[in-house]
Amino acid sequence: MIDFEFNESQKMILSSLEKTLNENFDIRSENKKVEGLEYSNHGWEEIKNLGFLGILSDEKNGGLELSFFDFLLTLESWGNKLCEGPYIENSIVIFMLEKFNKNLQNNLVKDLSSSKKIITSIVSEQLINSRNIPILNRTNNGFVVNGQIKNLPYFMESTNILSIALLDNEKKLLLLDKKSTEVINKNKTITGQILHDVKIEKLELSNDRVLDSKKFNxxxxxxxxxxxxxxxxxxxxxxxxxxxxxxxxxxxxxxxxxxxxxxxxxxxxxxxxxxxxxxxxxxxxxxxxxxxxxxxxxxxxxxxxxxxxxxxxxxxxxxxxxxxxxxxxxxxxxxxxxxxxxxxxxxxxxxxxxxxxxx
Known part of the structure; x- marks a missing residue:
């Protein structure tokens, strides 16, 4: 077995996170959520208040500039207390923007790190199942997108949606404003998490809303x-x-x-x-x-x-x-x-x- 020794910084972060998540954890609230009697996402406000949404972003963008390994350690504590919220989705987008898409980096990463903007996504299921993928077409000034996205988690907590779209049969990542979509259906998971289906009709997007890289998929x-x-x-x-x-x-x-x-x-x-x-x-x-x-x-x-x-x-x-x-x-x-x-x-x-x- 590998012995992953934690450094002092990691110990301090995990101790702070575990203490905060323990304070408001209530099995009764989680049961009510499963029953549909109340809606709450334990840990979400706590993670924002601790400033952990910027755990992967550079210090110049208001983040903690920690590694992806450090982020995974926080997710173990996150899962341990059944926390819910777009913490994973938001953090991955920050990581990808800083590493692979410098054009969109500065302002958006700062907004994501400070929780001014929150991203939700169902990209992994779109990619695996090749379903519910909007169509992207070029225009003189950018792009126009049409289609549906199903089973979006944390829609109510988010301001933006990261989705796959087909452009000339190539899968691209695009960033949508939540307000530009229309909710057409709601579902619920076995944990009580609410999922939203949304429709997009003739939505015009600027070029910088498509996240692309010539080198990386x-x-x-x-x-x-x-x-x-x-x-x-x-x-x-x-x-x-x-x-x-x-x-x-x-x-x-x-x-x-x-x-x-x-x-x-x-x-x-x-x-x-x-x-x-x-x-x-x-x-x-x-x-x-x-x-x-x-x-x-x-x-x-x-x-x-x-x-x-x-x-x-x-x-x-x-x-x-x-x-x-x-x-x-x-x-x-x-x-x-x-x-x-x-x-x-x-x-x-x-x-x-x-x-x-x-x-």
Whole structure:
């Protein structure tokens, strides 16, 4: 196993984040969200107030100028407390603008880092499924776009939408103003997250609204970064599941002994720990790699396969170790399982990512 030692800066950031996210975390609110009785995104306001929206942007743009690895560490804490909000989407766009698209960089990155503008996106699903992709046509002054975008998360929190559009059968990234779209439908995920379907009709865009690069495939890079980010979030959720399970095994007694004292239970708990540790270390290792490295795509896909195969098993095994209480509504373990399964359904299945191992 790889030992990722944290430096003092990382320890300080994680300590501050975990303390802040712990303060307002309430299982009852999360249950009400799943039931549709209230709508809230735990952690979103906290992450903005801490200034973490600029975690990946340069200091000159009002950011913290930290690495993508540091960002992934915050996502483990983010997932651990079932946080919701366009933190991942916003951060990835900042990272890509500063690295691959200097033309749009300065003002937009500053606005994103300070939360004056917030971006939501469903680019990864558009790219994988090749559906719900608007059509982009050239005009004398720029472009005009028509089409629909479905299942947008965090629409109410955002000011802008990042989407794929087809221009002469090539997939391009474009940035839309939310106010220029029309909501035509709403859906809800198993975690209570609200998704919006929007329509775009004859919307005129200036040239700088299309994010392009002659050297890099930006939609593909977004998919890789988003997939890795959701893996880190899932690792954080699985860590919370393991903590809940360990606490239960230490405090729940059977035959006047703690459940955790039985060897059969210890073996199962050890297997959970090993699965989680292996998955976490693979995800963190990917965070250390350059996105331009050819092997990074393969390893990110391997991380996604590992998360899909192992973390859902951790969730179901933990339910079994808890017994009946693990399936009760108020205990909250089901919330972690729901989020793990939701993340598993995103960014392609193991078959899709297995193909990347042979590129």
């Amino acid at each position: 930006l939609p593909e890079i977004y998919l890789q970064l988003f997939t890795l980010s959701k893996c880190a979030e899932s690792v954080g959720i699985a860590d919370a599941i393991l903590s809940m399970t360990n606490h239960y095994l230490k405090t729940r007694e059977q035959f006047n002994k703690p459940l955790g004292s039985f060897q059969a239970i210890q073996h199962i708990a050890s297997e959970i720990y090993i699965k989680l540790s292996e998955t976490r270390e693979l995800v963190r290792y990917c965070g250390k790699l350059s996105i331009e490295d050819k092997k990074t795509k393969k390893l990110i896909s391997l991380s996604k396969i590992k998360c899909d195969e192992e973390l859902s098993k951790i969730a179901w095994t933990s339910h079994q170790l808890h017994g009946a209480i693990g399936f009760t509504w108020d205990y909250g373990l089901h919330l972690m399982t729901r989020k793990i399964l939701l993340n598993k359904s995103l960014n392609g299945d193991p078959l899709f990512h297995s193909k990347n191992q042979f590129i």
